Amino acid sequence: MKAVRISCLAALLGIYACAIGAGVLTRGGYAQQDREHAGERPGAVHWLGTDDLGRDRLVRLLYGARTSLVLAPAAALLATALATAIGSAAALMGGGVERAALYLTDVVSSTPWFFALLMVRAVLPLNVDPALSVAITFAILGLLGWPQGVRPMAARSGAMIHSEFLQQARAAGIGPMRLLARHLAPNLAPVAAAHFWATLPVFILAEANLSLLGLGVAEPLPSLGNLMTEIRDFQNVAQHPWLLAPALLLVAVMGALQAISQPVRSSYDCT
């Protein structure tokens, strides 16, 4: 099992390296058109062919992977930071504040977040810039993904606050900020890491689903989700199987992420 996880990690790092280095590895940007070779099959020049606008599919795939694989972790980090802040603050304050925070968390987590996501996406400005649209999409994911992490975080923080080592540190005169930064935060890190790894694949899939429905990342900016929209035409896929490349890359990334994060997520289940 360890060997599988190591090979998955190596594959994921390779994909990340290619995605982040897309600008160096490829000639021209994701929007560059080669109008004389529009709709071309894979060949020596364009390894995955070109789309109807003459844009190189491989270049777009690398840039699309960069969009999804860099911004989804950023959104997961935001969700984890929010969950940590709300959970630990609730546990530190205790009493009514803790009950109110946990009640609010329950209310938010009982709202089907995909519908909330649709609602916010629906009221974005009409002339929004593609770069801004992608930032907003992932920011919304981050802002809606915190509730699941609050209860484990509050439980862990609550247990920490009453622990002997923390009481000893408090008795030794260590200030609250130092206590939080040096003693509480490192002990919350495993729970935070588990929440991060649990939300990351969810956010990548959510972006893919939203973009497949035309509500995610806007053209011409590519993402793994909006590159898959071409698959919706089945007959086209039967004749041009290379259109499946974004879907295969997404499944590979997701599979690798699931395999790598399995031990961390298992520890989360036990908390």
Add this chain to the structure above:
Amino acid sequence: MNFFVKILWRASWRIALRLVTRLPLIALLACTLLCLAPGFDADERRLDLRLSSQSIAALAKAQQGTRNPLAMSAGYLAAVVHGDLGESTTFGAPVLELVSDRWPATLRSLVGGLCGGWLLAAGTATLVALLRSQAMSSAAGTMATALISVPSALLGLIAMLLNGPVAGAMAVVIFARVYQYAGRILERTAGAPHVVCAVGAGLSRWRLFCFASVAPALPELIAVGAASVGMALASVVPLEVVCDSPGLGQLAWKAALGRDAPLLLFVTLAMAAAANLSNTAADTAIEALARRRT
């Protein structure tokens, strides 16, 4: 019998109380999201070149007046209480009419998907726990992981390609997610030292599975059941859109494309009510189980 009637009463009260206390809060949250969104006051009509600058300014002013989440949610809920769910700007029809036409399709998909997914997951988990075969456990786990890695919309496309129903695709979505939790829970209880000892002593595996593996895990399985309703609701939109099924998910998508806030708000509240209903029912069932055991 008296015990079950009591539970039903308790569940009904709890569900009613939870809906009454939570739905206004969810409405307020939804309205806050809408009001805070950067394009809240954007109106497609403002891009119409035929309109004069005065008309565009008047449209902008009309939109700005409602940018207060508290007032918006209070007004919306008051109208809902009086039976007025508003009018869809996309379809030009009352929201109630649109929803009542489409909810049966969504309910069919949800019931079919949840039943199918749970049957598949429970069947596989039972086989894995009874046979205690490492190869089978790995194969089932790998299959669930592979299926979890595919976006729901893509599973919907595959179902459409195979002429399968939306419920079939939803069953696959639910199977993958439920198996990951339920399978692990059942594997743990079936591998507990006292169960292994009892198997060694020659007790029936099937009987042990029912009374020593499933029974202690029931509260956790009920919790997974409630969570699976939320998972099914989340997959309704992509599946109905790609499979062209005229349900609430497709309606919500069309409303999102048409910036139809009243329709989206109602569908979101309806879905939140469904999720809360299942969560409360699960909480009551878990409490009743605990009480019966003590």
